[in-house]
Structures are given as structure tokens and as C-alpha cells.
Amino acid sequence: MRSLLVIAAIVIGGFLVIHVDKAVTAKDPPAHGHSGSTAISLHTMQTYRTITVSPTTVTCGSYHRGVYPNRSKGAMGFPNGTCAVGDRLKGKDPVTITYNGMQGFVLVHAGWAMPNNNDVGTPWRPCSSAGHRAVACTGKNGLPGYNQYTVRNFSPQTARPMQITGNNVCDWNFRPAGGCYASRGNSQREGFYLTGPSKIPSTDTAQSWTAWVIWTAAPQTQFKHPHA
């Protein structure tokens, strides 16, 4: 009987030792010395991948298209009115995109256009005239349909504007020769053309909208170029 008790005690004791041993912590590192010392200051390369866009908002002007009476030089008309940020032919590219840090790619996509100031309006969704990689435009001849819009960007180095969709794609305009490849300090000036919807709901009362264009600094992987 006693031997049974002894065995049980040994087993329990051993098990406790194993578990208690896990809780033992290492010694604290030694405290800072109080002998003479010199602080050495140094800088390192930027290890972040950053993208900066300036300015933060731009105004769309040069309104064209639309059909009388829904046509104006001061506002986007219907159907498929257009406006521009900058002027490609005159070399006006008001937006500056700057990439910094480790090398990578510059991608770009458009967001929904939203009514301003809590006005009533159904968001416009970016669409693709080519009909691939994004929501296809449902209007005539590849133009934006109901509650859709398109954005095309341009830069001084490109012959024709590139359509931006709701999906991230290589910003071909950022570095036309490099397939949107970007390295430390690369920057580009860009402008846009916007084309509005063919039609919007009759219940929408908003007359001021904000369209979005977002650039993304992406890692240099096997990202497939849209023109490849």
C-alpha cells in the first residue's frame, strides 16, 4: 500500500517539476552603464514603400457633350457628358504622383463617384469600355451606362490616355517605358478625362459629385501588366 502511495507521489512530483520549469524566466539584461559614453546618430535608407499624391483634390473643368437641353459648359451634361482635369494637348498635368522607398509598381484604380454634401444621388461606378478585368460599360459604343462613369488618365509621356477601372491595374502613364515599375524618388505628372453616365435616376437631386482616383504602391511581384 505504501509503495503505491510513493509511486503516485513521484509521478505527481515529476509532472509538477516539468510544468513549473516552464515558468522560469531568463535573467534581466544588465543595466545601462554610467561610465563615459557617446551617442552615435545615423540614418538608414527608407524601408517603407510610399506613394504621395499632390494636390489632394482637383477640379474637373472643360465640360463637353450631352444633348440639348441637358448640355452646359459649366456642368456635366447627359448623356455621357465629359470634363477634364488638366489638358493633355496643352501639357497641363496638375496631379503629381511620387513613389518612394523600395522598388515596386504603381497601380491605379477609380472609386465610386459619390454625391457631395449629403445630397441625394446614387453612386456612379467606374466601368471599362474594353469590358474585361472590371465591370463593363453598358452604354452605347462602350460608353458609360446607367450610373456608370469612366476615368482616363494621361501624362506628358503618353500618346493616348489609359482607361482606369474599379480594379487596380498598372499605371501605364507613370512610367511608360518601364511598365509602371517605380523606384526611389520616381515621380510623374498626370491629368484625367471623366465621362459621365448615360442616365441617372430621376430621383437623384445631387448636382455636385466627387469622383475618386487612387494610386497604390505595390510590391514588385509577378503583377501582370494590362498591356502585356
Place this chain on the structure above:
Amino acid sequence: MHLRGLLGTLAPAVLAGALVAVPQAAQASVGVGIQAGAVRLPGAAHPGQSVALPGVSVVNAGTRPESIRLSVQRLSKGPGGPVPRSWIQFGAPVVRLAPKHAMRVSVELVVPAGAKPGAYLSDIVATGSSAAQRSAGPASLGAAAATLLEFRVAPGTAPGFWWSVFTQTLWALLIVILLAAVLLAVRGSGIRIRMERKAAGYGTADEYGGTHA
């Protein structure tokens, strides 16, 4: 006289400050950065396991305070399936940062029990979103930055799972052995515990002068 002197001294400084400030205000920028190094899980995760991934650092590279939102998207091409968004939980999905300030955000991988084993690849995307919260001009411009997110899910349960089951079973077994040993020791020692139930009562009727026939 002293006031004139003071104004004369301060005026150039004030003008210089104004000249510096005006172009800065005109060149306001939105900027976002993220660590260049990929967020990778050393080893593999197992279905049903929650694992802390290395944290991700984000920075506000713009000139104004920014709310930076973290999300998981598949931007990069490569081997591996896309990471389902619900598998990744950020310590703070939105961080508010002053210009030129950075923050490290914790990342947790929650692999559901029915997860398919294999390699997974996506990107953690930090998007500057403060401009989205206010009424902006006709066209607003945003910035985002992405870094790779990579991990592997191995088949079967995590090794720690079976270890915990083993230790719990061992503990239960030890308790049973201990109880049995105590019981045997008590019986072997000759100690007898007699339990007797005594009727509870408030006395008899006689004591309290009950009625007799």
C-alpha cells in the same frame, strides 16, 4: 520706440514664415506607406488554429493627419490561393496618424477548421481614407500602399493540440490515481468512519404536554 524696434525685428521673420507656409498649404498631399518586407508566417498554420503574424508597419507620408485603413486584397500574382478576408484580423483596422508618423499594427491569422491546406498569397493594403469622410471637390485623389502577405496551411491539427489533450488526460489520470491511493490508504490503516443518521425532532408530544386519551 521699443515697439517699433521689436516689430522691425519680427516683420522679416513673420514674412518669411508666411512665404514658407503658403506654398506648403498649396501643395498639400495625401501619402501612405507600408513596410516593404512581406508579412510571412514562419512555419505553417493548421486548420482551426489562430496564429499571431508579424505586425505590419504603416506610415502617413502626406502633409495632413490621415486615417489609414488596412485591408486584405489580392494584387500580386504568384503561387498560392487568395487569402480570404475573414482570416485576417488587424489589431486596429483603421489607424489615425499625424503627418510623417508611423505605427505598427498587430496581425492575427485565424484559420477555420475546414481550411484547405496549401500556400496562400495576398497583399495587405493600407489606404488613406480621411478624404473620403468629408465633402471634397469634384475629383478627389487617394493613396495606398501594399505589402505581401504569405503563409502556408498544413494538413491536420496543430501539434500543440495533441500535446494539450495529452497533458489534460494525464492530469485526469493522476487525480484518479491519487484519489484511489488515498482511499486505499484509509482502508488499509484500519480507520473506520461510521455514519449514523439521527432522527431530527423537536421532542415528543409528552414533553410538551400532549393530550392523552
